[in-house]
Amino acid sequence: xxxxxxxxxxxxxxxxxxxxxxxxxxxxxxxxxxxxxxxxxxxxxxxxxxxxxxxxxxxxxxxxxxxxxxxxxxxxxxxxxxxxxxxxxxxxxxxxxxxxxxxxxxxxxxxxxxxxxxxxxxxxxxxxxxxxxxxxxxxxxxxxxxxxxxxxxxxxxxxxxxxxxxxxxxxxxxxxxxxxxxxxxxxxxxxxxxxxxxxxxxxxxxxxxxxxxxxxxxxxxxxxxxxxxxxxxxxxxxxxxxxxxxxxxxxxxxxxxxxxxxxxxxxxxxxxxxxxxxxxxxxxxxxxxxxxxxxxxxxxxxxxxxxxxxxxxxxxxxxxxxxxxxxxxxxxxxxxxxxxxxxxxxxxxxxxxxxxxxxxxxxxxxxxxxxxxxxxxxxxxxxxxxxxxxxxxxxxxxxxxxxxxxxxxxxxxxxxxxxxxxxxxxxxxxxxxxxxxxxxxxxxxxxxxxxxxxxxxx
Numbered sequence: 116x117x118x119x120x121x122x123x124x125x126x127x128x129x130x131x132x133x134x135x136x137x138x139x140x141x142x143x144x145x146x147x148x149x150x151x152x153x154x155x156x157x158x159x160x161x162x163x164x165x166x167x168x169x170x171x172x173x174x175x176x177x178x179x180x181x182x183x184x185x186x187x188x189x190x191x192x193x194x195x196x197x198x199x200x201x202x203x204x205x206x207x208x209x210x211x212x213x214x215x216x217x218x219x220x221x222x223x224x225x226x227x228x229x230x231x232x233x234x235x236x237x238x239x240x241x242x243x244x245x246x247x248x249x250x251x252x253x254x255x256x257x258x259x260x261x262x263x264x265x266x267x268x269x270x271x272x273x274x275x276x277x278x279x280x281x282x283x284x285x286x287x288x289x290x291x292x293x294x295x296x297x298x299x300x301x302x303x304x305x306x307x308x309x310x311x312x313x314x315x316x317x318x319x320x321x322x323x324x325x326x327x328x329x330x331x332x333x334x335x336x337x338x339x340x341x342x343x344x345x346x347x348x349x350x351x352x353x354x355x356x357x358x359x360x361x362x363x364x365x366x367x368x369x370x371x372x373x374x375x376x377x378x379x380x381x382x383x384x385x386x387x388x389x390x391x392x393x394x395x396x397x398x399x400x401x402x403x404x405x406x407x408x409x410x411x412x413x414x415x416x417x418x419x420x421x422x423x424x425x426x427x428x429x430x431x432x433x434x435x436x437x438x439x440x441x442x443x444x445x446x447x448x449x450x451x452x453x454x455x456x457x458x459x460x461x462x463x464x465x466x467x468x469x470x471x472x473x474x475x476x477x478x479x480x481x482x483x484x485x486x487x488x489x490x491x492x493x494x495x496x497x498x499x500x501x502x503x504x505x506x507x508x509x510x511x512x513x514x515x516x517x518x519x520x521x522x523x524x525x526x527x528x529x530x531x532x533x534x535x536x537x538x539x540x541x542x543x544x545x546x547x548x549x550x551x552x553x554x555x556x557x558x559x560x561x562x563x564x565x566x567x568x569x570x571x572x573x
Contacts, residue, residue, distance in 0.1 A: 124364050131375055132357060135308060136304035138257070139304050144250075159556060165212070166213040167549070168540060169536070178329075187201035190205070195569065205235075205239040206239040207333065210333070213231045221397045224267060225280055226270075232331045248560075252557050256385055257292065264375045267371070284315075285331055289311070291307070293338060293342035297346050299346055305353055307345035314337040324443060357372070389519055392516075392518040392532070402453050403456040410458075416457050421483045422457070422483055425499075433447065436448040453481070453499075463532075493514075
């Protein structure tokens, strides 16, 4: 039987691969506002705290055990540990740890967690090469712009097909950041992006398992290797992103090229980054915020007959696990998020510990949460009513949760969050020194001091 080989494709797409390569290779250092530069430091700080905080997690232990079977050379620091591995393995391990708690940054327009792949690859390479902090910040801004602009062009169709967009676009962002650090020219940078375009990483089926945080780690490693290959003359299609059978048209039927080209070099996507106050999927955050507000108003779990949620359909699609069996699954349970908000008034990593998730009182409270889909509610909002045993009703509507772009975490909140994750891995004194070093990253002549602090070495 004859096979129909016709595809619906855009044969007149702009030269996206070349356009992005030109941008990454030639954009001037610190060619953006002070506000963008400060957001880059906030992004790096948040990523670093997440990576150090999860350094001893069993997923990182398992990945490290596998990596050491390769007998890696000591080139780059494994954050939160006093050891080094090869650059590619450091990118992998730090990418895994940065996303393990699901506490990292989020570009809300696309739900990409941009720093995981980009910062993990860039820091590993920059440490080994002896790059300055300024060079690392430049690479971070440009790499995140590449991954998020490609994400803008494909979201939501690409995500709806089942791709974990953090990994699939993160490979490109990591390649761009590393190409910048390696000072590749436009042609070489296009090849790096082209090589990376054949390595999109991650499917949403893996959410709730150790493989979800592997996605940003795998993307970081793939992006770094793509740039290293390109630096040695390895080639790829110069139209690897935009061609009818290139990456973007293969993994998504939606490709809005203007999302990549419009105001390129003038508007930077890192400006729209946000940071999580709660260690779970971003769509749960409004519900946790609302339930924490109910607790602050005096509502206690023992008073509650039921909790009624009205949420966008995406909330239940992504986080509809009613009976999570462990912490990883609970990060994708809006029911557990509500129970944590009401019980503790917060939902940091401790509230997603296995022993908390399986507690009898938490199980009972989760079962009192009733979620109803109402697509008139924005996916970033929630309408919550707590019905109490005495018949009274307490109502909270959250339009934008704490941590969103509209209601952002302050610098002080980010520092407190960092301490909450890292103090148990390195000392509180070292955590304070590491935070100070991260805020001054752009002034650092190299990364030695920061990496030593992040490894718990004085």
